[in-house]
Amino acid sequence: xxxxxxxxxxxxxxxxxxxxxxxxxxxxxxxxxxxxxxxxxxxxxxxxxxxxxxxxxxxxxxxxxxxxxxxxxxxxxxxxxxxxxxxxxxxxxxxxxxxxxxxxxxxxxxxxxxxxxxxxxxxxxxxxxxxxxxxxxxxxxxxxxxxxxxxxxxxxxxxxxxxxxxxxxxxxxxxxxxxxxxxxxxxxxxxxxxxxxxxxxxxxxxxxxxxxxxxxxxxxxxxxx
Numbered sequence: 001x002x003x004x005x006x007x008x009x010x011x012x013x014x015x016x017x018x019x020x021x022x023x024x025x026x027x028x029x030x031x032x033x034x035x036x037x038x039x040x041x042x043x044x045x046x047x048x049x050x051x052x053x054x055x056x057x058x059x060x061x062x063x064x065x066x067x068x069x070x071x072x073x074x075x076x077x078x079x080x081x082x083x084x085x086x087x088x089x090x091x092x093x094x095x096x097x098x099x100x101x102x103x104x105x106x107x108x109x110x111x112x113x114x115x116x117x118x119x120x121x122x123x124x125x126x127x128x129x130x131x132x133x134x135x136x137x138x139x140x141x142x143x144x145x146x147x148x149x150x151x152x153x154x155x156x157x158x159x160x161x162x163x164x165x166x167x168x169x170x171x172x173x174x175x176x177x178x179x180x181x182x183x184x185x186x187x188x189x190x191x192x193x194x195x196x197x198x199x200x201x202x203x204x205x206x207x208x209x210x211x212x213x214x215x216x217x218x219x220x221x222x223x224x225x
Contacts, residue, residue, distance in 0.1 A: 006047040009055040013153050017146055026142030030129050038132040040067055041074040048076025049124050052117035059120035059218055060162045060209060061154060063170040066139065067130045074130070077123035079190075080113035087111045093190040093200055101204045104224040112225075119221050124150065126169070151176040158182075160216035162209045166190060166200075183212045 017023050033039055041048065064078025068088060073081045079091050087095070087108065095106040117123055126147045131137040151173055154161060161182045165171045167189030174184060185208055188199020195201055210220035
């Protein structure tokens with residue numbers, strides 16, 4: 001059996017999803033694949049994005065696509081890696097933009113973004129699991145249905161949330177969000193392919209996000225690690 005941990009506030013909102021046929025089929029597939037091969041993140045971290053950021057503490061949403069598929073990289077938070085793991089290119093570019101935007105020096109040390117999650121940043125991948133060395137291997141199995149519902153729930157159940165949509169995949173999720181009650185910040189993806197073409201650096205999303213939070217009379221995020 002797979003160990004699954006999820007915050008109680010999310011559990012109550014997601015009961016209908018957990019009881020649905022597609023989700024039962026999804027979990028059956030995930031359990032089978034975890035049993036027969038190496039998958040990431042570890043079972044207890046699959047719902048880490050939820051467990052680390054209860055609904056009543058949620059202020060910001062960052063949407064990723066697929067967990068890292070390298071050895072022990074993924075920890076259930078999009079763009080985040082476990083402590084001691086070298087930083088993937090997209091994460092490096094995120095830290096470089098934070099340094100340029102806010103002056104927090106990038107020291108190439110900790111790539112675990114749990115500190116952000118605990119402050120109310122939901123770090124949500126559209127697909128929550130992946131087979132080792134096979135990117136996209138758990139796509140189109142039901143995770144996207146589930147996480148789209150999660151985005152709708154966030155839109156419905158929270159107010160004045162800031163959504164950071166990076167890249168074309170994340171930008172498509174705007175249709176799930178009530179733009180009348182939430183703030184949307186859009187940019188190119190932090191991957192080198194996008195960033196090196198001028199679509200990432202200089203977006204100042206981290207300072208802009210904090211300005212919006214302050215305008216909503218909410219505590220800003222400490223983006224330093």
